[in-house]
Amino acid sequence: MPASPTEQSGAPSPGDALGTCYRCMARMLDRLERLAAEFDSSLHEAPPADAADRAGALVADIDEALAVHMGDEEKDIFPALLAAADSPARRAQAFELVSSLLVEHHELAELWHALRIPLLALGSGVAVSLPGGTAADFLQFARRHLERGELELADLMRVIGPQRSREIGVAMAQRHDDTHLRIKDCPLKP
Numbered sequence: 278m279p280a281s282p283t284e285q286s287g288a289p290s291p292g293d294a295l296g297t298c299y300r301c302m303a304r305m306l307d308r309l310e311r312l313a314a315e316f317d318s319s320l321h322e323a324p325p326a327d328a329a330d331r332a333g334a335l336v337a338d339i340d341e342a343l344a345v346h347m348g349d350e351e352k353d354i355f356p357a358l359l360a361a362a363d364s365p366a367r368r369a370q371a372f373e374l375v376s377s378l379l380v381e382h383h384e385l386a387e388l389w390h391a392l393r394i395p396l397l398a399l400g401s402g403v404a405v406s407l408p409g410g411t412a413a414d415f416l417q418f419a420r421r422h423l424e425r426g427e428l429e430l431a432d433l434m435r436v437i438g439p440q441r442s443r444e445i446g447v448a449m450a451q452r453h454d455d456t457h458l459r460i461k462d463c464p465l466k467p
Contacts, residue, residue, distance in 0.1 A: 294449040299423045313412035333400025353445045361436045381422045388415040
């Protein structure tokens with residue numbers, strides 16, 4: 278099978294780049310889930326010695342990953358998707374999906390902010406407990422959001438033409454390059 282025009286230009290396709298970002302974020306969510314479980318089980322004991330370092334690193338990683346994820350979608354994918362919708366039905370579908378995902382970005386940011394504060398305290402060595410349900414709420418919402426992106430957004434992105442896909446792939450690759458150097462859960466290649 279011949280390489281796609283985006284692959285020939287050296288940039289990943291937007292779908293591949295988005296998939297890599299989703300897998301990276303999923304690994305961070307797994308780390309967060311493990312860390313939250315440790316703190317729930319150690320309420321009456323001292324947390325593990327490296328917990329503060331892991332909490333601080335996780336906050337930095339998730340901050341960066343959320344910024345990249347939202348930048349990919351809001352700066353590149355959503356505008357291209359809305360512009361490429363070529364029929365009234367497809368425009369309505371694209372508008373509904375983009376609107377819904379934008380609302381989810383706002384809700385995701387709010388949930389993260391509520392969890393980020395106690396994680397920063399933990400990362401600074403302050404012994405606090407995570408607010409009840411906050412980590413679980415964030416994890417559930419974030420995983421559902423990523424799943425929608427993998428299914429609904431990836432499917433609808435097929436309406437974006439090859440030239441625009443190349444441009445998006447290049448923009449996303451540039452955004453990801455620096456991030457992948459800082460975040461251990463994000464290999465550069467899918």
